Amino acid sequence: MLAVCAQRGDSDDVGAVLNRAGEQFRVETVTGIDGVVARLEADADGFDCLVTDHGLSWPLVRDVLDAVHERRPALPVVVTTDAAATGVAADAIDAGAVEVFRWPTTEQATLLARRVRTAVSGVQTAIRDLTPSECTAVFEHVDCGVAIVDISEDDCRYRRCNERLAELADTSVEAIEGRTPIEVFGPEHGPDIEARYRECLDGDEAVSYTIGPDPLDGRVFHEAQVRPIATDGHSESLLVAVREVTSERERQAELRRSRRRLRALFEHSPDMINVHDAEGRIVETNAQLREMTGYDEATLTDMSVWDLDQAADPERALSLWEEMEPGDRCRSEGEFLCRDGTTFPTEVHIRCLGVDDGERFLAISRDVSDQRERERELQRKNDRLEEFASVVSHDLRNPLQVLRGALDGAAEAGDRAHFDRGHRAIDRMEDMITDILALARQGDTVGELRTVPLARIVETAWHNLRTADATLVVETDLQIRASEIRLRQLLENLLRNAVEHAGADTTVRVGTLPDGFYVADDGCGIPAADRDRVFDTQYSTAPNGTGFGLAIVEGIADAHGWQITLTDSEGGGARFEFSGVTIDE
Known part of the structure; x- marks a missing residue:
């Protein structure tokens, strides 16, 4: 028995305790991982069991288990651990220990000795040689194809195979046993199969590879495992196990296709998508989110949800996510911050995902500015x-x-x-x-735009009004793109407004601007304090005014995409300037 301790000479270490147990143990004690490795490499088969001391740290115990499994996988390992340590037992069993013994306990020497004997006895029972009839039963009734191959420097032949292997190879047992891979599978595939066997022989370790779809029956995939099992000094024996994996490969292929489709949907979705963890850290984003916000992937995955969403409340969000189960959904409204400092409103739908490495949340967001x-x-x-x-x-x-x-x-x-x-x-x-x-129609579209002469529309609008002694002066020959009906409505309201407010003998001028036109009168003008309100409905200073005229003007201008500026005319009256007008030469 090999005991591994933190340091030699401790009267309470496992080696000393086992020596006091009254059992006929031969206990050899080493310290640290270097001692374990050196002793196993010197005589890996010289021990029936290995016991780790309770004073070893868990990382060191894990290293010991790895060293044993690498050099002698069948050697049972008993791990002793302090009773106060938590989680070590499960970790040790997962790492390959056969027993975990809590330390200290009453009668610990007797109990530990009993655990060691149980561990050794269990392994010896497990590796008891099979009888010939048992070997035949296993060989013939396993669900995979099995063959024993005798291989030497200059020869490679199948000594024995079962019916399942013959079935997978689409031949008979008699056509395989005693023959070489080239004789069984032909010159096209035989050399490659023999090369795999020699690869296993040269490396003295198991080799796995996939055959298909051509080497065997041309339709299915097979997975082969080859491992050395015996030697007589002149030749080696290999155990070959072959199983059909067509459905598995098809499932894997479909899984890969599904993953590609999901990745394409994720990356090319018209919606913005990000995945974040339960702490709000962004772990993955799609192209639409990067394009809309202006950030690259590295920047976004270095941000939290609330760095991106200015409307998110971290405390409320964390509480909500904590209560969500996989498949649960929720909705919120956000305000995403772009790289250039601007923001835009979003509608965010979040779904809790069940994944292996912890909770993840899929957030699908949409720009709702429109x-x-x-x-x-x-x-x-x-x-x-x-x-x-x-x-x-x-x-x-x-x-x-x-x-x-x-x-x-x-x-x-x-x-x-x-x-x-x-x-x-x-x-x-x-x-x-x-x-x-x-006014009710001002939110409608202006309809078809065409080139119209501004001067003619102005004069038509003037003649439609009762203008008394007012004078119209048209100083423009512009041809502009507009809806003639809506433009005439705009001008009628402006001209009527000028006559009503500037007086019966006012002079109204219509002239050209670099990108539009203006309408001006020589009345008393509009006070600066009122200029922000003149386009409001029901604003009027005329006794009989409806208060809708300038609101109609603004609506028609907006429908054309024009901008209105209100200022003073040269005569001291009001001047309405329209810019952004499309002018045809």
Whole structure:
């Protein structure tokens, strides 16, 4: 028996304890891994058991087990360990120990001796020689093809094989036994098979390789294992075991194809994908996430989820992930930080994955900037509907009341003035209805754009208005890309606004800008404090104004992609400049 101790001379080490056990043990004690290796290499078969001392550290015990398994795999090893040590027993058994003995315990010498004898007896029972009938039963009834090959320097022949090997080779036992690999499998495959046998012989260790799909029956794969089993001084004997692995290879191939498909889906998904661990560390990302954020893979895998997602709450996220089981899902809204410092909103779907090396979470994210903009646009439309409801319920009620009063007055007195007042109320309602319809359509697309002469559209819009003594001066010959109907609506509202606010004798000018045009009047202008509000609905300083005119102008300009700037004209009035206009030469 070989005892391994931390240091010699300790009265409480396993060697001393076994010598006091009263058993007929021959105990030899060595120290450290170097002592174990030296003794095993000097006489690997000279011991029936190896016992490690409880004072050895677990890394040293593991090294001892590795050394034994490398040099004498069948040698039983008993590991003694302090009772206070936790987890060592399971680790030692996993590493190949046959027994683990807790130290100290009462009657430890007797108990340890008993454990050693049990370990040695178990191994000896396991390696008892099989009887000839047992050997034949094993040889004939195993589910793989088996052959014994006698191989020398100048010859290689099958001494014996079973029916399963003959079946796998698509031949008979008689056609294999006593023949060489070349005679059995032909000159195309025989030399390669014999080379494998000699490789095993030269290396004095087992050799595994796969045959297929051609060497045997041309349709299936086989896995062969060859190991040396005996020598008589002149030739060696090899044990060859062959099993069909076609279905296994097909499963492996399908697994590889599935992995490639999953990898392609992961890498080329239109959604952003990352995998992170239970602590929020990002471990893998796909191309879409890298493209959208501007980070490379190395940078992202050096970040945490909350480094990337500015809206993530680490405490809440960690608590949520801790409660998730494999397959569970959750959803959140995020704000991803890009490499250039900008952010964009995201919708994040997270799924808990069950993997071998710990919890992983698959996060699939999508940029929802467009969705958020649509939501904002919908909210704006809803707000306009509220405004329309207010106009219909309140603002239109006023001129209706005026009209009712005028009709009542006319019915009683027949005075012409009452009819005039009623007509003015009707005119005001018509103006309000026209403006409400125009404002309701301002979120629509402008339709087909075509090249139109700006001057002609301006003059048409002017003639559609009641302009009193106002003067129009057109100083442009621009040809621009626009919707003629919507452009005329824009100009009618601007020109009407100028006449109503600048006075009946105002002069309105329409001229050219480098990338657009302007409309200006010589009235009193718009105070600087009001310029941020003039495009709001229901903003008006005219007694009979609807408050929708400039809101309509802004909506039509936005639909064309134009920008509006409000400033002072040369005459001190208001000047509306439109830029970003497509001009045709």
